[in-house]
Amino acid sequence: MDAKNTAKSAALAVGDKKLDMTVKDGTIGPSVVDIGKLYAQTGMFTYDPGFTSTASCESKITYIDGDEGVLLYRGYPIEQIAEHGDFLETCYLLLYGELPTAAQKADFDYRVNRHTMVHEQMHRFFQGFRRDAHPMAVMVGSVGALSAFYHDSTDISDPQQRMIASIRMIAKMPTLAAMAYKYSVGQPFVYPRNDLDLSSNFLRMCFAVPAEEYKVNPVLSRAMDRIFILHADHEQNASTSTVRLAGSSGANPFACIAAGIACLWGPAHGGANEAALKMLTEIGSVDKIPEYVKRAKDKNDPFRLMGFGHRVYKNYDPRAKIMQKTCHEVLTELGIKDDPLLDVAMELEKIALKDDYFVEKKLYPNIDFYSGITLKAMGFPTTMFTVLFALARTVGWIAQWKEMIEDPGQKIGRPRQLYTGSTRRDYLPISRRK
Ligand code: SDX
DSSP, rough: OSSOOSSEEEEEEETTTEEEEEEOOOOOOEEEETTTTHHHSSSSOOOOGTTTOOOOOOOOOOOOOTTTTEEEETTHHHHHHHHHHHHHHHHHHHHHOOOHHHHEEEEEEEEHHOSSSSHHHHHHHHTTTTTTTOHHHHHHHHHHHHTTOOOOGGTTTTTHHHHHHHHHHHHHHHHHHHHHHHHHHHHOOOOOOOOOOOHHHHHHHHOOOOOOOOOHHHHHHHHHHHHHHHTOOOOOOOOHHHHHHHHTTTHHHHHHHHHHHHHHHHHTTTHHHHHHHHHHHHOOSGGGHHHHHHHHOOOOOOOOOBOOSSSSSSSSOOHHHHHHHHHHHHHHHHHHHOOHHHHHHHEEEEHHHSHHHHHHHTTTTTTHHHHHHHHHHHOOOOOGGHHHHHHHHHHHHHHHHHHHHTTOOOOOOOOOOOOOSSSOOOOOOOGGGG
């Protein structure tokens, strides 16, 4: 969709009315028809459940071309960032819009490192959860609770407080995610170490135990960092739209991020990595694949291939290719020669990509298809997969939230509806109801 749209306006005939609506062009990608005055001029709403043809905002952060399988963070291709950058550099780029100089990167790393610890009371906050609580439930609760601790960064009208809240979220998500994991396995929390980079710090907080020294494996730490980069932002997906809508009411950033985590948890969205691994485990062996592919194509069967398909990508998700490469690197580093789940995944992908159903519907593996195998090999339980997605996506949510707050035209999001319920009717006393 790179060809610039030539039309400068769009005509809409509504009854005997002819409306001329402004067409706005982006720098790349589809243009938009501004329908802001439609209701005032026609008394009608547009109707687009799932927002398949609706742009909810203007943004400069992330661009996706679903037909070409392109993903750009502030104009830089994801393949190049994943290859050459690190996650904190990606956080700087998404927040500030430019790649940092060496001095800016050092200062940003220092500022984030200064906020990696959480208030000590949070340790007691965790005690209220059952040990077998899903770590995503713990994350929704504990991230929302940050607004109960950090009152000095909840005034969203103050740019200084907005930036402190942003840095705090980026810095504390790895600590809270590691605490959620440790709590679920009954091991003591491990405090962050500021001499380690973010991903090494995170792996250590997850897998170190007081009884012995923990040595970070640089290959696994690099893989973790790359996985965070791949998940950092993705335009106006469901959880980002949730954060923007929550933020449009003026809610504090911690509450908005908690809302994003709640939305990401769904199996159709960020929960798909956990669901995809469960699916691959259920399939179990290559010979069972045809049966499951048949079920995925059966309209009467709710089963879908988890980790396949995407609202925007009608081509291979560029992140899935990098994820597959990272998966092989991790399995090789860990000496895992033949992972049956990877065999099933590779064969399933091969079969599905040749099957007319998937070809016609343009269903390709998405980022969640290979991430589960990689994270499982690294030692994470499936219940932690979406927590890792939320850890990485926090910077995207924060960057999009900041962009929305700083947009002078921003107003509270308040969609309308097509009402098909009862027309007006009078109250009936219970004695007269049948
Ligand atoms: C993420 O938006 C984002 O950017 C999200 C994300 C991000 O980074 O934020 O990329 C992360 O959420 C990735 C997607 C993870 N979800 C899954 O892997 C779950 C499985 N996929 C599907 O549920 C589905 O593909 C969605 C939810 C991802 C997209 O759904 P859409 O765009 O609403 O498309 P659809 O459900 O209307 O599907 C179109 C057709 C349907 O058939 P018809 O009604 O046209 O006959 O394709 C079929 C669907 O039945 N279909 C599938 C399928 N996905 C879609 N059939 C079998 N298996 C699948 N996985």
